[in-house]
Amino acid sequence: MSLTKDAIQVFLAVLDKGSFSAAARSIGRVPSAVSMCIANLEADLNLELFDRRGREPLPTPAASALEAKARFMLQQFELWEAQALALSKGLESxxxxxxxxxxxxxxxxxxxxxxxxxxxxxxxxxxxxxxxxxxxxxxxxxxxxxxxxxxxxxxxxxxxxxxxKENMLAVIAPSHPAITGGRILRTEELAEHRQIVVASREPNAAPPRFLQAHHHWRSDNHTAALSMLQAGLGWGFLPESLVKPQLNAGTLVEITLDNISSFSALxxxxxxxxxxxxxxxxxxxxxxxxxxxxxxxxxxxxxx
The missing domain is CATH 3.40.190.10 (Periplasmic binding protein-like II)
Incomplete structure (x- = not known):
């Protein structure tokens, strides 16, 4: 048995239109071709799909049971054809x-x-x-x-x-000793405190772009970096869009510097x-x- 897109289209057209003649008109066929297609499909499936004893064919329980799968298969046929066409025109896989x-x-x-x-x-x-x-x-x-x-x-x-554009903020845990008592830092003082940076895992990679401190811990994962920052293990220089939830929750604060702004836009x-x-x-x-x-x-x- 070989199910084709054509056979599934005809089957669904008869279900949707309620008769062989109406289905034929909707898909541009003659009624005899629709009737023959359904008969061949029934023979292939060894199932009666439509009861033809009345004036119009009525779907059998088997046809009703197969309807949802037939609609899914038709959709997959159409997606397959669309992808093949797109690939032929230059769509990457x-x-x-x-x-x-x-x-x-x-x-x-x-x-x-x-x-x-x-x-x-x-x-x-x-x-x-x-x-x-x-x-x-x-x-x-x-x-x-x-x-x-x-x-x-x-x-x-x-x-x-x-x-x-991203605003890059210098952030730190509110409990970090560097800012105890609301202490305001100077830019050069940041270099004396451990920095948490997101960097390549490759040992010979170029230094991290935003590295400013003499001593730093690194991770290739932003979630790990945020966890270390919130644990008070160091300060970091990160995009505002990334740290905004932590700033709103109070688990991180923006570092106040007395000689320059604590952020820059990139x-x-x-x-x-x-x-x-x-x-x-x-x-x-x-x-x-x-x-x-x-x-x-x-x-x-x-x-x-």
Whole structure:
């Protein structure tokens, strides 16, 4: 037995329209072709699907039992065809993104939702990787896109699109000895206290971007870094979007500095390799990020 999309379409058309003639009109067939298709399907299944003793065919209990599965199978046929067509036009089989752990709270999931609407069959993989690891994965071809902080140096192998700005805050547990009694620090004093940083797990990787202290503990996981900070094991320099829940809960506080502001703003970039061709999914995701940034820039200008 070989079930086909055509047979399932005809079966569902008869169920939906209530007769062979109405089903035939809805799918552009002649009634005899619909009747023959149902008869062949019944023979293949060794089941009676429609009771033909009355003026119009009535679904049998077997037909009713198979209806939900038939609708699911038709949907899968259509998704399969849509994916095959998209692949023939340049859709990648999988879109992989590497995101710096500190940026997991930034707005990258919204555009992914729009991507899923356009390409529902596209498989998407999101990896959390410290910045240097994310960029390495990009150049190795393991991922097509990376979400990282703006680069301090130009790399001719990369293309980028600005995504958003992040306020980087110096934060610490309220019980930490460095700020006991509401003590206000100077910038140079931060270097004397242990810093918690998110960094590559590779021992020979470049120093973490935001490292300022003489002594630091590191993790490649933002959740672990936040746990160490809340335990009073050190201070950290992290995006406001990441630490906002802890600031609101009072488990972390922003460090007050008496000589400069305790925060700075950095751009977040979406980057890709210019040596690797991008599929339709990656191209559309980049376009969504670009449109979003343009809207936000226009709104900011109009506000002023």
């Amino acid at each position: 999988r879109l992989s993104l590497a995101i710096a752990p500190e940026l997991l709270a930034s707005d990258w999931a919204g555009p992914l939702g729009q991507l899923a609407l356009r390409y529902p069959s596209l498989e998407v993989e999101v990896l959390a990787a410290p910045e240097t690891d994310a960029i390495r994965l990009l150049h190795e071809g393991r991922v097509q896109l990376a979400v990282v902080f703006e680069s301090q140096q130009f790399d001719s192998r990369e293309c980028c699109q600005e995504m958003s 751009w977040v970039d979406l980057i890709w390799s210019n040596s690797q061709p991008l599929g339709l999914g990656a191209q559309y995701f980049i376009a969504l990020i670009r449109e979003k940034q343009q809207r936000e820039t226009a709104a900011a200008r109009s506000a002023h």
